[in-house]
Amino acid sequence: MTKLHSHRMRTVDVARAAGYSVQQVRDLENDGVLPAAQRSPGGHRNYRDAHVAAARAYRALAEGTGPVAAKAIMRDAVAGETERALAGLDAAHAALHTERGELALAVRAAAGIGAEPIADVRDSDALGIAELADALGIRTSTLRHWDAAGLVVPERAKGARRYTPEQVRDARIVHQLRRAGYGIATLRTVLTQFRRSGPGELRDALATREAALTRRSRALVESAAALTEVLRDQPHNPRARALC
DSSP: OOOSOOOOBOHHHHHHHHTOOHHHHHHHHHTTSSOOBEEOTTSOEEBOHHHHHHHHHHHHHHHHHOHHHHHHHHHHHHTTOHHHHHHHHHHHHHHHHHHHHHHHHHHHHHHHHHTOOOOSOOGGGOEEHHHHHHHHTOOHHHHHHHHHTTSSOOEEETTEEEEOHHHHHHHHHHHHHHHTTOOHHHHHHHHHHHHHHOHHHHHHHHHHHHHHHHHHHHHHHHHHHHHHHHHHHSOSSSOOOOBO
C-alpha cells in the first residue's frame, strides 16, 4: 500500500499547495484537522504529502458541509477512525439530499402560491394568528417572529393580528423558503422583490439556492479523493500519529 511520505515540506509549501495561508495551516494542525507534523531539531515543522491531502480534503469538505462538520470528519480521518469519518461524510451527503428535496417542494409551492390572484378582499377573508399558524402547521411564535423581522406584518384589529389574503400568501411563501434553508435577511430581500416584480424574482432566488446546493455537492465529491488518501495513509486505530 502506497503511503504519502514522498518528501519533506515547509509550512509555506503546504499552504501554497492547498490554497491556505501559513497561519491557517498551523491552525488546522493545532485543531487536529492535519496530522501532527514531525519537528526538526530546531523546532521547525516538517510536513509531507499527506498533510497537503488532508488540507485539500478539509477545504472541499468545509465548502460542502460547513467548517464544524468538516473538522469533525477530518479529525476522525486523521485519527484513523475510518468508519466514523465515512459516517460523517455519509451524513453530509444525506443532509444535502434532504435540502434538495425541501428546495424542490419550495419551488413547486412558491410557483403555485405566487400565481394565486388576490382580488375582492373582504374583512371576513382575514385570518387570525392561531388560524394561520394551524393552516401552515407552525407555532404562533413563528408568525410573531416573522412579524418582528418585517417579513409578514399583519393588520391589527383592536390589538389582535389579522392576516389578509395577500399576507397569508406571503406567509406561505416564507414558510416554504424557510424550509428550503433561506435566512431572514435573504427572505426580506426576496419578498420585497416579489411584491415589486412578481414571481420571476422568486424563481431567480430559488435558482440561486439550487446553484449553491450544486456547488456544495460538487465540493463533497471533490473531497472524496483527498479524503481517501488521508484514510489510506493513517493507521486504522483511534490514536493519531506524527508523520515521520
